[in-house]
Amino acid sequence: MNYNQILKNGKNYLKKNKIKNAHLDVELILSKVLNRNREEIILNLNKNLKNTDIMKFKHYLFRRYQNEPMAYILGYKYFWKHKFLTNKSVLIPRPDTELIIEETLKYLPNNNSKKILDIGTGSGCIVVSLIKERPKCAATAIDISINAIKVAKTNAKLHQLENKINFINIDIDKLKSYNYDLVISNPPYINSIEFNRLGDDIKSHEPKIALSGGSDGLKDLKKVIFKSKKLLKVNGKLIIEIGHKQKNICTKILNENNFYINKSSKDLSGKDRCIVSTKLQ
Numbered sequence: 059m060n061y062n063q064i065l066k067n068g069k070n071y072l073k074k075n076k077i078k079n080a081h082l083d084v085e086l087i088l089s090k091v092l093n094r095n096r097e098e099i100i101l102n103l104n105k106n107l108k109n110t111d112i113m114k115f116k117h118y119l120f121r122r123y124q125n126e127p128m129a130y131i132l133g134y135k136y137f138w139k140h141k142f143l144t145n146k147s148v149l150i151p152r153p154d155t156e157l158i159i160e161e162t163l164k165y166l167p168n169n170n171s172k173k174i175l176d177i178g179t180g181s182g183c184i185v186v187s188l189i190k191e192r193p194k195c196a197a198t199a200i201d202i203s204i205n206a207i208k209v210a211k212t213n214a215k216l217h218q219l220e221n222k223i224n225f226i227n228i229d230i231d232k233l234k235s236y237n238y239d240l241v242i243s244n245p246p247y248i249n250s251i252e253f254n255r256l257g258d259d260i261k262s263h264e265p266k267i268a269l270s271g272g273s274d275g276l277k278d279l280k281k282v283i284f285k286s287k288k289l290l291k292v293n294g295k296l297i298i299e300i301g302h303k304q305k306n307i308c309t310k311i312l313n314e315n316n317f318y319i320n321k322s323s324k325d326l327s328g329k330d331r332c333i334v335s336t337k338l339q
């Protein structure tokens with residue numbers, strides 16, 4: 059079988075299960091199998107595949123047919139300006155989360171040496187992207203999942219930051235280190251009704267602990283806000299990602315906990331997604 063035939067068969071197979079972007083996905087899968095870029099494949103469509111490569115292709119194709127996200131099959135996802143390794147222990151970095159990076163950088167001038175905490179670091183995409191931009195800052199990143207911490211550490215190493223970020227496997231409730239200038243968090247914030255409505259690609263493949271914020275979706279957001287009151291210096295900033303219907307309730311909880319709201323920002327589809335606040339006296 060040649061490249062052209064396997065791509066065509068693969069695309070038709072994925073379409074049977076209504077997989078969107080089937081054409082691109084099969085090209086990316088074949089690139090992974092052959093360890094060649096897509097351009098090389100397109101320029102060699104008449105080239106024949108070895109049987110071992112056909113077997114590998116079928117294995118990955120079946121995973122995609124079963125709705126497994128491409129980021130887990132390929133083992134990486136691009137976020138901000140970098141490539142991040144991903145596996146089933148971590149949430150796949152989302153373009154919407156890049157808003158946190160954009161907003162945080164506004165409060166971190168170049169050559170700034172602030173002390174930063176990332177709560178629920180997952181793949182480490184937020185903290186690694188920030189320290190790449192502001193190398194003089196000192197960062198700690200925590201996650202309740204030991205397997206997520208392993209992935210985050212691997213990503214820090216991949217970007218030569220293994221000695222610059224302190225990764226800790228701990229529940230936010232148990233953290234006892236203080237005086238941060240900035241706390242950033244994209245906590246799990248999906249409520250149970252919305253969780254049940256998630257697509258199979260997300261619900262069956264991404265870690266529930268990274269998505270579900272309890273029945274009202276606020277369990278972990280509240281933990282982050284309550285804890286940040288103690289972790290932050292006076293005038294320190296708390297920058298959180300929120301669900302698109304959580305702006306009013308989160309603003310209220312922040313105000314009740316002595317935070318001043320600096321701003322809220324909308325994501326690429328115009329939905330409320332990020333709140334920047336300041337811890338008052």
Ligand SMILES: C[S@@+](CC[C@H](N)C(=O)[O-])C[C@H]1O[C@@H](n2cnc3c(N)ncnc32)[C@H](O)[C@@H]1O
Binds near residue numbers: 149278
């Ligand atoms: C929505 S994911 C965010 C991952 C990553 N920061 C990102 O933006 O792609 C939330 C992360 O919080 C972690 N988490 C959940 N509950 C936690 C807790 N109580 N303490 C610390 N981390 C927690 C999960 O394991 C998960 O990695």
